[in-house]
Amino acid sequence: MKEDEMHDTIRALYQGIFDADAWQRSLAALCQSSGSVHAALVVRDTVRDRVLVNQVVNPVPEEVAAYRDYYEALDPAIPFVSQLTVGNWYIDSRELGEQAMRRLPFYGEFFRQFGLSSLMACLIERQPHYEVFLSLQRPEGGARYSTEDARALDWAIPHVRHAIALRDRTRQVSTLAHVSAELLERLPFAVIVFAEDGQVLLANHAGEAWSRRLMPVAAVGAGVGTARADEWRLSRPFPEVLRAAVDPTTVQPAQALRATGPDGREAQVVVLPLPAAHHLAVDWQHPAALVAVHEAGAPALGIAGVLRELYGLTPAEIRLANLLTTGIGLPEACEQLGIRRETSRTQLKAIFTKTGTGTQAQLAHLLTRLGVVLGAGQAPSGEQA
Known part of the structure; x- marks a missing residue:
């Protein structure tokens, strides 16, 4: 593989953290450069002793189904791959030998049925409950994989490993963010996190509406201090409450105010300071305030x-x-x-x-x-x- 092609493959691996198509392009490049017909990430569940094949280049569903339903139990690679260390390769012609490969049903039946001749796999990651491999297969009629073939791909393995780790971490963070957002939406009251300048850093759906009520944008042509008929009236100006809550020179355990709607409904607004070390202020170390708004209204669903x-x-x-x-x-x-x-x-x-x-x-x-x-x-x- 040429140097510019290697750089393109590495770039696609890291782009694949967010873009599945880029990940597929990188695997396809490794597949082509090694003279392979298939490339895949294979996850081995070490607890249930099962193999999951995914991220396949040139997938053949019938091949995957046949392996899962019958030939997995006959796979001669499994005893070898469990002994691998991270970054090392299993090469069938080296570990099994030509004579064994010719007489084994895995090759004589399974590989022949799907036009395959040889397999090699590298252990990418090993965790207590699973192992991840990069698996490559060559078509029938081609040369068996050799140590030189594996060595020619060694440059890619650290990048594959790092990209997988970053992708897994990104998915964990994304899942946590999704669950956190769902949790915020389940709360029967408004939740908002304000920065010291009034910027909304975080809010649930109810909080978005209340952020506009608490920090309204002045209407064009409206006079200073002029309240619209449809506005909620606050017992204290919210900007003053926010400034007090985020003031680092004073200790304010909590601030509170009442809000009265145009129809007479009331709500209680509680403002709690968040210290400058909170997660949303890692980069700029500015304080923020957590605001909860409790309205009297319909009972909770369910x-x-x-x-x-x-x-x-x-x-x-x-x-x-x-x-x-x-x-x-x-x-x-x-x-x-x-x-x-x-x-x-x-x-x-x-x-x-x-x-x-x-x-x-x-x-x-x-x-x-x-x-x-x-x-x-x-x-x-x-x-x-």
Whole structure:
């Protein structure tokens, strides 16, 4: 392989961390330069003693299926590859010899059926539960692999190993980020991380809306201090609260303010400082603030099923419990539900008995804890599954 082709192959390996097509191009280049018809990454599960073939150049599904279903048990390479050290090669003609290869069913049946003649594989990575190999196969009629063929590819092995490690780490980080985002979206309240200049570093969907309410962009033509009719009113200017929270010269365990919507709804805004050493400030070491906004609104999605499974509450009891946790009194709850006062007292007594609570405050605290990862609801919880 020419030097510029080697550089292109190395570049494609690292581009393959994010681009599967680039990874395939690099394997195809190694395949072509070694006179191979197939190249693949092979993962051996050392716990279950099974082999998984993936990232194949010129894949033949029937070949992979035949190997998995029958010929894996006859593969003469397996006893040898388990003894390899990282970076070393298994070469069938060297380890088995020509005579053994001619009489083994693995070659006489399997390889002949799919037009193959020789195999070599390099151990790329060994972990407690799995091993990763770069496997190459030559077509029938070609020369057997030799030590020189393996040596000609040694330059690529460190790059393959590093690219795989980076790709695995990237996938782990990506998975963690995805799970973290899903978790944030499950929270029934807004979460925002503000930088000291008001920039939003992180937010869930509810937090995105609240970031615009807390740090609104001035409307064109609006006078200073002029509030729009549809704006939420804050008990304290949020920029001042944010500055206090991120001020490194003062210790502010928490800041809080009330927000009142145009329809009279209320929300509680809690602002907690994040120290300069937090992960989002690694590069610039600036403080930030974590903001949580709790709105009074619909009960959490799925809370009805949780209450039914844990405490055996009936749909009517669930509807009453959810209404009472919004802070309204029993008379208002009766009016909204269209039930008699005596009925509500009977239901409330049953709710307290079943849940082990004795006051509306205790009941509200219980439902808040149970619904913290269920997400905010839209419909009366008693009607949900």
